[in-house]
Amino acid sequence: DSGVTQTPKHLITATGQRVTLRCSPRSGDLSVYWYQQSLDQGLQFLIQYYNGEERAKGNILERFSAQQFPDLHSELNLSSLELGDSALYFCASSVEVGVAGAYEQYFGPGTRLTVT
């Protein structure tokens, strides 16, 4: 158990809908990362938050957004869903950025999103 929790575990929804995925980082971790994992694209970095602020952006669509709250949990919002958004969505967390060059990220169990 990495200490990172994600809810829900599974989500089935229809095209055009909006969903929210939730992540709680490991205790003490300030950075949260979101990834999308599909069969043909592997693990794609979406976005990073550090202590409530957006820190880095990857291949995140404009239909997707995220935020990190004062208690450090994070939410990933996916809107106007398309069939191609079906994937596993992972959250990861890490200790304070740059502390002792610690870059390893710890992943949650993921949310499997199915868009029908």
Added chain:
Amino acid sequence: GESVGLHLPTLSVQEGDNSIINCAYSNSASDYFIWYKQESGKGPQFIIDIRSNMDKRQGQRVTVLLNKTVKHLSLQIAATQPGDSAVYFCAHRTGYSTLTFGKGTMLLVSP
């Protein structure tokens, strides 16, 4: 753009053999590399990491080798066990703390 790739999509070994999973990276400025193991239905799990000022690092039954000259990274698993069956990803640091992942190699261990 930057990429991290794997030579072999699937590696099949017998229990007790040593396994070697390879990875090539394109960014010669990369200073941090990491291996993850992902079992079916689970999130990636940290295995071992290495910084660019090192050539080799050992963990429990695992060794990571870094060859900066040819931009190649490998993960060696000693005495492979059925529980090692999983997809293995290499990744390298891009940006300040973000990681770029390779596409993964599936390791299949037969009893």
